[in-house]
Amino acid sequence: MPRPPLSLSLQFARFDGVAEHRAALPRHRVARWLRAALGDDVQAAELAVRVVGEAEGRQINRDFRHKDYATNVLTFDYQGAPVVAADLVLCAPVIAREAAELGKPLAEHYAHLLVHGALHAQGWDHETSEADAEAMEAQEARVLAGLGLANPYQS
Template sequence: MALKDLSLSLQFARFREVARHRAALPRHRVARWIRHALAADGEITVRIVDAEEGQQLNREFRGKDYATNVLTFDYAQSPVVMADLVLCAPVVAREAKEQRKTLAAHYAHLLVHGTLHAQGWDHETGAAEAEAMEAREIEILAGLGIKNPY
């Protein structure tokens, strides 16, 4: 399977442990993880934020007053996938530790997850959709050499 083209913007907000997160997210890896999840060419911005910005965005756009691991803002799914993926570094780090995963492996999972959302996949519409999305994530991550995140 030929990988799709990707125009990637990778951004890091300023926060205390940004160096640790930059080290876990070299541009070539982020691009590889996203490209494996794309069914069409993509233009995607990935922004790594602190808890304050993550909470503000989640509150403003989802009506939930807490920082979450990944937010997907999709603008187009065809012919090019256009989206912003916002990942909250402290939440991702905490979850990786709790789940006994490396920070990079958890970021890979969340980037694949967010990229699928940007293409219309949704795990909140029903059990069958959730199972299908999880199965697709597991398949993509296995192809990247990353263990089943569930």
């Protein structure tokens, strides 16, 4: 079954080392990862992906979640299925550190976090209960397996 149409805005803030992150995130690859995460009830998606540095990531997390640190991905969902609309903010330095700690290629960790953010945009939540967390992790693993990537929750 063909994947739903995706309107994608891919933005990179100015920060040290941005070239490495641009190289890991070619538009066609980001679109493929996001499309793979869209559920069967999604007819179309409008997603903006912004890759930011540590200061901007921290500021956004502080302003919107009242948590004073930079986190890997933030999802701002505006509309659910059938037309999903959301902004995904990815903090490049955090993602690079995590990828290094996990021994994973940077692009592979970005794929996981883009899928994670896209699932949040569709209403999936891992903070509501243990059962919800397990369901979301299982869905992430299914999507990533379809992309030929390993389950990030298996050690």
